[in-house]
Amino acid sequence: MGAFAFLPIPPMAQPTALCGREPAAKWSASRTNLATSVAYIGTRLNAVPLPVRRFSFVSSLPYRPAPSLLPSKVIVPRPFIILGILISLGFASFEPATAEEPFILDGDQHREAEFNKSGSHTLTLELDAGEYVQGEVSGKQVTLSLIDAKGGHVRRLASGSGQQAFMFVVGDQGPYRLQLATSESSAAIVKLTNVVPPENQFPPPIRIESPSLRELQHDLQRGEGTDAFWKKVASQGTPLIESQGVEPPLASGELLVTFLWRGARNNVRLFGAPSNDHDPMIRLEDTDVWYRSYRVADTARITYRIAPDVPELNASAWVRRRAILATAQRDPLNHKYLPETAVDMFAGESLVELPNAPKQPWLTPDPQAVSGQVEPHEFASSLLNNRRDIFLYRPSEYQPGTHQNGLIVLFDGDKYLEQANFATVMNNLIAAKKIPPTAAILITNPSSQSRSEELPCNPLFAKFLAEELMPWARDQGVYADASRTVVAGASYGGLAATYAGMKHPELFGNVYSQSGSFWWAPDSSPGEPEWLTKQFVNADRLPVKFYLEAGTMEVGRNGTPGILDTTRHLRDVLQAKGYDVRYREFASGHGYLYWRFTFPFGVIDLLSTPNP
Incomplete structure (x- = not known):
């Protein structure tokens, strides 16, 4: 048997990978490569004797050499060998060239x-x-x-x-x-x-915006402690309010407000504005200094509490979130708080008023103003099957039936009396002739549960207003034309006021909403918020004038729309429908400590001049 000859073949182009940003190299066997290989073989190859194999096709028979017309060895001329190799390599090389090396x-x-x-x-x-x-x-x-x-x-x-x-x-x-x-x-x-x-993979280093805290950090690096820092802070009060040396620099009209807490073991949270959430405070290295900084408009009013060492509970998210109330308290280094009659550190909220916060002189009693009367009444509703307190405010110059009289129908009336200085504001506005003599019906809630059931767009509650409360108040001599009547409220109360104006424009020609809960939907459906706004989209325009306001800090959480966004949306819808809408935003959050400052603006706007 003859032997096969194996000859070295020159290396062909190999697959390469991309380096840097150069184009990726591609490889396939080319005709040039093939011709080079065959030429090389031809130079090395002489005529090769090839063996001739003989086969018996019946395996059970003994081997018998078959007669052959060929000699035992065949000499194949060199050109035929080269041609055979060329054909073989051609079949191997010229298969579809779409496959590429990885x-x-x-x-x-x-x-x-x-x-x-x-x-x-x-x-x-x-x-x-x-x-x-x-x-x-x-x-x-x-x-x-x-x-x-x-x-x-x-x-x-x-x-x-x-x-x-x-x-x-x-x-x-x-x-x-x-x-x-x-x-x-x-x-x-x-x-x-x-x-x-x-x-x-690690977060960027915490950037300290406050120049005071950066200075403290440098002191710590020199081996000093925090006592001198806290002594200085106690003398000037908290939070820190800074305008110079802030990094990165502040925008025009901004100030840096830094809240501080001394000495907690595990955590500290800021409860309230500016974020309208429960923000964790940051510990400065391994010291007793906890802080959180915010860039805030210089017109802001901020109320807040600080909660040190909030318990971590193995409970539902709602229970864990509410655990902040166990330790939330006023800032001990901020001596401005409301209400001023708070009985202990856990009552009330600390207050920050930045230099350009709108002034509100109407909250302070004017010695020259004659006080109106506030009359308590107990009111039983057959429609709602409950009883509640109703307060009637009558100014000293009020005369029933006078055409220029004004009337305010106010939800959560007891809160406005206690926390928003309602009677003082009305006395001052009337004495200053900012508004005409204006009476008020202040509606309270039998319970917190009934408030959550009655105020959010409840047709039965709207019927109670129209068929029971307003006729009763008229019998008491407290009434006014619809064009001079304002239905008002805050939060759920703002939502209820807007709904009442839509359901009964013949009674309520003016709607005043403070931070209305326009995110609300029946059954608290997360997929279909802003139910009331949709009703205005689909309804004809009504003879109602609107005054809407919201705080710039009343933002949503976890991707859900907040009071600020939903109030803006309602404003846009009402304007598109052709309503007379006044809208204002304040650098503030959610609560009567804000609404008490803004309430006079809305009352003056709606009642100072007759509606067209």
């Missing part, structure tokens, strides 16, 4: 791959588990998928045309691959724009 992307030297043919392309990722990857893919009608080591689909990263960003964290089922599918022959490019290993 490209390597490692986020270091190999960061980009480009493809100019349609089809499926594979990119091997040499990345470690836990690495955070950002990238981009661009092209027409491309699909990019992440594939694990077993070929399983992990996730679709991009699909479509144009430049698309993607990101993922490398798992533990690697090595992973990117599978790119293109349906167009135009170029498609895959880039890794950022790869961050686990050891480099």
Whole structure:
């Protein structure tokens, strides 16, 4: 038997990966490579004797050499051998050249791959588990998928045309691959724009905005303590209010307000404005200083409490959130708080008034103003099947039936009397002739539960107002034309006032909402908020004038719309329907400590001049 000859073949072009930002190299066997190889073989190869094999096709028979017309050895001329090799290599090399060797992307030297043919392309990722990857893919009608080591689909990263960003964290089922599918022959490019290993994944250092705290930090680095800092803070009071040296610099009309607490073991939370939430305070290194800074409009009023060491409970989210009330208290270094009659540190709220906060002289009794009378009444409702207190306010100059008389119908009336200085404000406004003689019906709630049932857009409660309360008040000599009657309230009360104006414009020609709860929907449906606003969209315009206000700090949480956003939306809807709408925003939050300052503005606006 003859022997086969094995000859060395020169190396052909090998697949390469992208380095840096250069275009990705592609490899396929070419005719040039083939011709070079064959020429090389031809120079080394002489005529090779090939063996002639003989076979018996019946395995059970003894071997019998078959007669042959060929000699025992055949000399094949060299040109035929070269031609055979050429044909063999040609079949091997000129198969469809669409398959490509996998490209390597490692986020270091190999960061980009480009493809100019349609089809499926594979990119091997040499990345470690836990690495955070950002990238981009661009092209027409491309699909990019992440594939694990077993070929399983992990996730679709991009699909479509144009430049698309993607990101993922490398798992533990690697090595992973990117599978790119293109349906167009135009170029498609895959880039890794950022790869961050686990050891480099950490938040940026906390940036201390307050110059006072940065100075304290420098003192600590020199080995000093915090006693001198706290002594200075106690002398000037809290929170810190700074305008110079803030980093980064403040915008025009802003001040930096930094809240402070000394000495807590586990945590401290700020309860209230400016964020309208329960913000955690930050501990300055390993000291007794806890702080939180906010950039606030210089027109702001802020009420707040501070809660040190809030208990961590194994309970529902609602129970855990309410646990803040166990330790929430006034700021001991802020000596301005409301109400001024608070019985202990856990009662009332601390108050911050920035330099340009709107002044409100109407809250202080005017010695020249004649006081009106506040009459308590108990009112039984057959419609609602309950009893409540009703207060009637009558100014000294009030004469029933006079055309210019005004009337305010106010929800949560006891709160306005106690916390918003309602009677003092009315006495002062009437004495200063800012509004005509105006009486008021102040409605209370039998209970907190009944408030939650009656005020949010309750048709039965609206019927109670129209058929029971207003006729009774008229019998008491307290009434006015609809064009001179204002129905008003705050929070749920603002929502109820707006609903009452929609249901009974023949009684209430003016609506005043302070921080109305326009996010509300029946059954607290999270998918369909702002129910009342939708009713105005679908209803004809009514003869009602609106005054709406909201605080810039009354923002939503967890992606849900808050009072600020929903009040703006209602304003836009009413204006689009052709209503007369006055709208104001104040740098404030939610509560009577804010509403007491803004209430006179709305009353003056609605009652100072007759409606057109």
